Amino acid sequence: MSDPSNTLAWLDQPHTGETVTYRDCAGQSHKLPVRYPRVTAVTQAQGREIAPHLFWCSFALDGFHFCDRIDLYSIIEPGKQALLIDTGHYDLCGMTFLDDLLAQTGTPWETVDVFLTHLHDDHTGNVPYCLHQGARGLMRGACDPYDPRNVQAFLQETGAAAVQDTALDAFVAMLLGKDNPLYEALPTVREVDAGDSLDYGGYHLEVLETPGHTFEHRCLLEPERGILFAGDHIIVATPGVMQFQRDQQLLRRYLESLHMLRNSGLRTVYLSHHEALSSTDDIVRLIDRIATTYEKPLEKTRAIVAEQGPVTIYATAAASCRHLPGGLAGLANGMRSRRVATTFGYLEYLADTGWARRHTADDGALVYEKAN
The missing domain is CATH 1.10.10 (Arc Repressor Mutant, subunit A)
Incomplete structure (x- = not known):
């Protein structure tokens, strides 16, 4: 993973209007624009270890149009390395919960990697904070720069x-990524695709290409344990596959991947805006319900x-x-x-x-x- 400090200049563009201020690992001050000033959050779980080396943070949201909670998962080898699966957004859940999570496990920021399931800002809003604290870099699915x-x-x-x-x-x-450098081919960003794998804390994670919620969406599958980190691929919501370009076959691919996951024997699914599903029957029922909403x-x-x-x-x-x-x-x-x-x-x-x-x-x- 490339040194993030080589490409941090894009994080320090001037902002107008109300801002949030924080300090980086060297004590320098930075600002981010307030995107959701009316949202309030209540912490439901802070760094709870729900399985060996698997930690959960959860926040109930009020005033956010798109969902009423945000759930974030991390795999941490205390003192050695960590994988943050999405980051949350500073307006929705703050930033310092990430410091608290790492502090409780004695894990330095310099050993942290970030996997982004997709590039919606409720999943990526804390990327600047993570990089400024020293995170090693980012992983995301392939996508085109804004044009x-x-x-x-x-x-x-x-x-x-x-x-x-x-x-x-x-x-x-x-x-489509306007003013979002995460869509660009930055040295900080590593593209991951189907067939790639990640190993953290005894979890062998396979990258699944799961377009639908967004074109670049990726999930992480732990096949031995039957665990899926689903991002927003499996989501309790009204039909929402938005297509912006011809010939992407987005809805067809989305429904096909849901069918594949339905029949893959998953035992646990960790969702980004819903409590985890912890039985195959519950997983199958929800996937069937999602597919039915498109009929x-x-x-x-x-x-x-x-x-x-x-x-x-x-x-x-x-x-x-x-x-x-x-x-x-x-x-x-x-x-x-x-x-x-x-x-x-x-x-x-x-x-x-x-x-x-x-x-x-x-x-x-x-x-x-x-x-x-």
Whole structure:
């Protein structure tokens, strides 16, 4: 792992507005922007050893739109080395709980590695703090650096540009990595893919490529113990696979990986926003429940395409929102972007599985119709 100090300059960009201040291992002061000022957190578990060398921290959240808790896991060989699986976010759970976790095990920051299941900020927000305290480096799945042309392609291909709904671009840009150096090919960052493995504290962890919640999502599997560190791949939530580019086959790959995990004999799954699942039956039930949640929106999408096709992604999203006050246009920019991006995923799934066919209109929008 490369020396993180070689690439820390990106952590020290000036910020405007309210900030959080902390000191690094050399006593220098640093600032981070406040992202979620209305969120409050209550510690539910602080560095609890739930299995040999496996530690759990948990926080109940109030005022965070996306979830009501955050659960973080670490594998620590006291005094020797540690693997943090995601970092949390300073607005959601603070930062110093990480110092407390390492202090209670006598483990120096210089022996700490960080594995990021994906790049949403509730999982990566404390990365600057970790690096400034001396963590060795980061691991994450492969992803493309931010490119504004991808945002414009999304607007054009979904049909949003044709109806001049350019207000989506800021949210889409954020989710495609704008102003997030973790998407860049930094020496600090090591890409991990299926087939890679990690060994910490007697755990042999295999990296699983699990796109769906995000394109770069990765899980860690301990096959001998039947343990999965699931990140947000297995999550108790409404359907949320958002697709931003054509031909990613994101929903198909997501459902296929869920089916694989369902039949793999898992005994314990550690989730990021839910209590751990500690029986195969509970794991199978939750995976089945997640898969089932996609049946209704896919059937609704099929009906819209059958009735209105050829139809764009944006027009399909609008038709699916007719029951809402104000329809699609009445949704806030972020929620409207999500609705269009999830519709993109549904339509690509129908094309990937042969139910629909896709072509490109003269204005660059993707258009879908029933295949037969």
